[in-house]
Amino acid sequence: MKIDWAALGSVFGVSLVVTVALVTLFTLGIAGLSRREAAATRGERAVAATTGAYLCFALCAAAVAYGIWLIVG
Template sequence: MNIDWAALGSVFGVSLLATVSLVALFTLGILGLSKQEEAAASGGSAALARSGAYACFALCAAAVSYGIFLIVT
């Protein structure tokens, strides 16, 4: 049995990067929603925080959908 260690390391690296990126993006979305409440309480612009959070969630959904597309095809 022959294992291509370079390919295995490459897959590991890309998987780790994708996982960390998705978690960070989702965390930014949650943070944006929490800042929306703070901004509304202090009289700031809550719409900007909400739209940024929704953009983060949309990017997460797009990345997950693309991953599922790659698995299925």
């Protein structure tokens, strides 16, 4: 049995980058929602923070859906 170390390293690298990107996007979404809540307590509107948070969550959902599509298809 021969292991293709280059392919294994490539899969590891891509998995690491995608994982860090998804965690970062989700963290930015949570931060955006917390900024919205902080602005609401001060009586301000935080449309940009809310929009950015929802965009981050949508990108996370799209990445997860794409991963499931890759596995199933």
